[in-house]
Amino acid sequence: MNGSAKYNVEITRTEFGVPHIKASDYGSLGYGEAYASAQDHVCNMALALISAKGEMSEYLGSGHQGENIHSDLAIRALDMSKKGSQALSNQPSNIKNWIEGYAGGYNRYLRESSGDFNSWCDHADWVRSATPEDFMTQYVALVQTITRMAGAVVAAQPPDEIATIEVSPSQILAAVDAIRLDGMGSNAWAFGTKSTANGRGSLLANPHYPWYGPNRFWEKHLTIPGELNVYGSNLIGTAGVGVGFNEAVGWTHTVSDSKRVVLYRLTLKPDDPTQYLYEGSWRSLRNQQVTTQVKTAEGMETKTTTVWFSHHGPVIEMPGLDWTSSEAYAARDANAENVDVMSQWLAMGKSRSMAEFIEAHKKYNAMPWVNTISTSAEGRAVYLDNTNVGALSGEAISAWRDRIEASSQLKNLYLTEGLVILDGSKNRDEWINHHETPIPGTTPFEQRPLIESEFYVFNANDSYWLSDPKKPTTGYSPLYGATETPRSVRTRMNIHLLEGLDGFNFSGEDGLFSVSEIQAALMDNSGLTAHLLKDELVERCKQSPIVYISDISVELLPACTILSEWDNRYNADSKGAVLFREWLTRYSYWSTMHTGELFSANFDRENPITTPAGLAENQRALITLAEAVTLLIDNGIPLDIPLGELQKAHRAGKSFPVHGGNRYEGIANLQVTKSHIASPVFSGSNERVGDSETLSSSGYNIAHGSSFIMTLNYTENGPDAKAILSYSQSGSPDSQYFSDQTELYRDKVWRDIYFKPSDIAQNKDSYQLLTE
Template structure:
């Protein structure tokens, strides 16, 4: 393979930029780092110190994602609307207001000052490397933000602000914070209910999820640890993954991925440990119901006295067609946190709701990822979690070379007293709506009038008011542990776990269809067994299980739907008789998979998504039988016997017919990634369908590189005029096996390494994802040298 840039030989602008950054005579170099790119544009970054490591890391990241890096920096400074306008349904305005109301830049400054010296050096080097790239490129990025005024040099404080803001949940609920205004005051800034609904969904981070499988010594063919990392993250924007290999000889050697613009490896491996994350079902936000003064809705009762809410006036600049405008609004706070408003949880004359975020004060996420990446044993790895307690809203699923499989929910939640939990349990059992909000929306609503429901402080806890490490779920297995975004309860299905705070999620309750499919694949239930005759997993069998693309919802419900169809082949809707014979014949031939050539998948999807998502988990609307906690993977399973199921199928048929879409159209003809004018068919399924390989489609995607249609067809939940537009799902997909010769890994980054449409690595892995073609990860130095396509030595 021909190297594009040979070490110590510099070409074109690279050469001249190095001359420009050359230090004065006798002045020592601050930064020196080597960046070797292997196939698919993966950078292997080697330096002698953390500052130089960050320098190369940021420079290489900016080469691929300067636009998204700048976008994230601008957002956390509260300047998005100033440069980009109000945004879709004023989302940029809402975000800017909340970033400023929470004084996020000040929090970033304080957090940086509190970091250990090596982390300070790392982030300072990161900022310097980013700025160096901006200087070398001189505004010509060959991407969608060329010459944009908001792509500017950044400080270490600004990058730290970005990291601090990313761990919060309340920042993702900006519509709810801005919407909360006293009932007696004229509303200055209207927040559409859809934005308040989005805030409600953001509490559970519904735009992100994951599967994770960690295999112990008794479940793998070679008796060592194996891992599947399968984060479900956005295909667009600042929450994309970027792959990297970071090395400081004798100090650090870790491979994996992290979100664009973030230092370190969040999901990955070293020579001893492999790990990944899933979004936890924990309740990082607790809501406090405030009882208001009948004479003043800005006062609330606390311990028998009236306290006044505090307002903070925030002004943001908004770019409009008529020039720059200023928007000023008051954001309101109780001592718990900001007042929020969401559907059914409004600010009335009697009641308001305040939100407390457990990640307020979480400043150690970079330090914890570093400690995890340096760990040389599972005990050290667990110790990193205990030391920092900094994983904001994710579980960690890990395995070691010797085959210890461990699940940790190290996410931060409020520490409640036994008395507070008992009182909350009593209210939940008495008020069905509270239980429903807890189970389906992740809401915990506490009594804001009493000290009893305050979070309690434990000694030696890094974040005041949060649970100590010993009270966070941890499960170890010789076989396997897994998670698919439900609570810890079934992360070892062989030994279900209970006994932790309800803020870590419900137990003995129905699981999502995707969690149940994970168990089917791992346990080999109902014919979903990929382990072969030995009953043990190889890497190839793990990969085959993930990409099998079978849907559990179809597996359970379709046979019973077809029985109903056979008994009632015609249905009348809106006075028109619909013959279901062809539709049911197509569904009968379909193999329940969501592959590119799957015929019947589209029809079944349009039927199933006419039901609310919660219907695929709980009995009543779709399932007739009750959930059995002793059989959580296989219950409920029986389709409700009523007219609705066939009526919904008839409406799905009519929708497709009216749009000129064949009932048996292959899924790949409609489900696509539309990126910068190029489309790729995408396999996988959505949340309703109970498929491990999740790919969520949305009719609206806010991205300058999205080239599909931002509309939604009437009577469909997810179908647009450009098909099913992929928004988020399987992203950095990695399998890892420890062997006698060391770690061996393969991966696919579904949306590819670069975010620049003209780049060589903009869509190369998207094609491999389409073809289910895994690629080798190069970890050892000899392999890196063998597969190198470019080398770059950066000095300053």
């Protein structure tokens, strides 16, 4: 190495393109990390940077239904660039050096490439050098939720004002999904001493994240000898390891059911809808005019709007929560001042025991919107929802409970959409500042759910209640999610797999999980909804094999036969999965958790794993099956078509059959299909087929789901880990690492993770020494 250089770093890539980055200081570590990441994902890194700066529409146009315009205006109104600069200046020296080095490595790759990236953004004017402040702005924007609710922010205008920016109903509705981070999920299993074959800790990491864009995972191994040795992955363009392990602890994340954003109902002045009542006095809403440039076929066009703020946060517009002459709604984000997530992840990665790992959470309280599920070499299994939510007084919580019990609308918004609506006119509902909490107004560590088990803990995006099913937990703030309420069918399936219920026994006769048994359980691809309902559906189908739709008869007997022969799995060769999916997804997702449309037996909080159950006693089941049959036949699709002939990843002209199922189907190995995907790499069709929820003319297009999948077991020789990165390591279509792991995922083949220096040396594919 060059002793006089500011940055010295070694990058050794092993098979499948995984970089092992070794440096003597944090600046050099970031330098090599960003350089290697840019080799694989320069386009997505640049995309994330211009998104965080509010420049998407300037370079890429208005986007689907104007989403780029909405995003840019909201980002600018929230002043993300200023917040990023301030956040960087407040970082400890090691983090600041890390980010400065990261910017340096990224910029070096741009200089050396001169625009020839051998990818889909070659010579694009928006791929340009970046400052440390730019990257910090990206990280600050990433942890917030309000930034994802752009349509709702831009749409909020006083009732008599003419909106200058058009926001479609679907873009406003998308804000509801954004509050829940609906496009991202995960399964996570951590095993303790009484559930593993060797009595040490084991882990399954199974985050469900997008297959396209900057929110993909990128795998890496980061080492500073004597200081840091951590392996795992993080979102593209993000320094550090977010999901991974070291010699002592391993962890993964799932999107939490906590309510990081709460809404405040504002009571407006009768003759002025821009003033709101607060403790008996009228306050004026603050307004901020923001402008962005939009690239069009004719040239640049200027778009301007006004964004409004109460002292709680921006005024928003959501379905049923309109700005009228008497009321409006403002949103407050608990992560608005969260700037310590890098310090949090670094402290986790340096932990030498579970006790230190928990202390790292306590010190920073900086997990933005994810649960942490972890295990350790000594076999401690811990679930922690360390996400930031507002610290409400007991009086405020009691008043809120009274309101939702008195209002079915408010209760429904909480239980179905995760919306907590507080009274914006009262100081009582403000968040309490605790001196021991780093982020103002958020709950102290002791008031955040922490569950430990000698057996296992898990999460599949429901609240903490059943994260240890053997000992259900209640009693935390309602902002950490509802308890003693119906769970998703995926949560229920996770418990079936872990507890060995109804024949789903993967832990063998000894009841102890080996790594191979954990892998088999995840990839079994059985659907719980089919397990619960299919036999009854088939029986009714046989009893009434002809159904009329608009006076046209539909013969159901062939469908009955196909479903009866199907084994309820969503493998690529499964015949019957497509037919059942088209039947099931004609119901609302809500109905997969509640009695009425789909289920007959009520939810029982004493038996939450097995209820609701039974097919609802109505004619809809057969009518819906007839509609599914008609859709497939009318579009020339055989009723018994194997799932893999329709469910595919279409990437850069290549198509890969993909196993797995969606959230309706109650399958652990989640793969969500959408009829619209916006990405230069996507080579399928966005043309929707009939009235299907997710089927396009190119099939079920994989949009997000199982991504960085990892199993970990601590042994007497250290951590033993295996993984699959479903969409592969590189985003460049011509790279040898663009689809190699997609083939592994297709074939359910796990690869070894190389953590020890000797294993890295034996499996080296390439080596680079970078100095500057």
